[in-house]
């Protein structure tokens with residue numbers, strides 16, 4: 001029978017769909033496989049072990065995944081003669097039976113809590129006859145995978161989960177069913193991890209949780225989220241960011257920490273989802289539009305130079321043109337600097353999936369277009385306001401426009417492009433902080449030129 005040690009030398013490839021938590025878990029999977037002697041490769045065709053870290057928040061991701069997994073069946077055999085296809089993350093956790101039916105090419109389905117067992121599961125799967133799918137989706141939600149090795153995609157940034165799960169049960173959302181109730185990590189555990197990632201080059205720490213503002217509520221004697229933020233900022237890390245924030249739990253203390261601790265970046269992503277009180281109530285969000293606008297005003301007043309961004313959903317069941325108009329109005333009224341816009345995605349098992357008056361797809365698409373125009377207007381305005389200013393950028397590498405143009409983000413999380421200085425390799429500047437004079441605003445980024453030395 002194969003053992004995890006028999007995996008040494010096999011090539012692996014990991015593909016990630018979905019949110020930052022998924023990216024973080026993919027880094028844990030990679031770290032664990034590295035520790036067992038597997039070797040990362042950059043294409044599925046070269047890999048003996050292909051791992052798909054899945055997301056079940058949107059239906060489109062499901063369909064996309066099934067297509068990619070079935071394509072594995074016709075791919076040439078890898079060096080070892082056998083390719084193991086493993087489905088991890090939320091889709092496997094939610095419905096392993098469906099993985100069996102929709103993805104017959106899969107050899108293994110492992111849930112969000114089974115990551116520590118992955119090498120053993122791969123070894124067991126490879127020891128059985130092809131065509132049988134091995135499933136491990138137990139739900140011991142008390143286990144954390146944070147002490148596993150981690151293979152960070154970028155040395156300069158570390159995703160650090162501070163809590164798992166969610167208690168909110170928004171009526172459209174599958175997350176609480178898949179990831180369970182809120183469980184916070186202790187502050188000592190989080191700070192120890194931040195010490196380790198700093199020692200290995202992280203300059204930016206991204207604190208993750210489905211609802212970071214309710215951090216610590218489930219544990220005795222832990223700091224509040226605002227206090228934790230301050231402690232993290234004082235570790236000496238250059239940049240601290242966090243996501244996601246639920247408006248009903250955002251505190252003045254958090255805004256004060258953002259205003260007072262220079263390492264906490266002045267960017268707040270606060271999901272509004274809708275501007276209609278009727279739809280917010282149907283979504284189970286537990287705030288009204290006026291509450292959101294008051295929070296937005298307070299955040300802008302307390303945090304100098306804040307960029308406020310949000311998520312907005314169109315086409316929620318029962319959404320009328322008047323409800324949609326209220327969402328359009330919110331884009332201007334909340335003084336937003338950007339937003340992610342989505343069409344409501346019906347997820348089986350949620351309350352909203354059973355609601356009457358599902359909005360026809362063509363109506364939802366037409367609303368999405370109008371909303372995207374409104375969002376583009378406010379982000380273009382925010383970008384124009386940067387022209388003539390000087391921003392600090394953490395360099396992330398070459399832009400999609402090619403290696404002669406580098407990119408990174410400003411403290412407010414604006415995307416900044418600038419020409420690579422002559423004679424300097426991309427790798428030399430990646431992970432450095434540089435000053436950029438902003439000269440031009442584009443729809444999705446600003447561009448300028450480096451001023452001064454990298455640090």
Ligand code: SF4
Nearest residue numbers: 166168169170173175
């Ligand atoms: S806060 Fe609502 S939308 Fe966010 S993860 Fe929890 S249930 Fe889902």
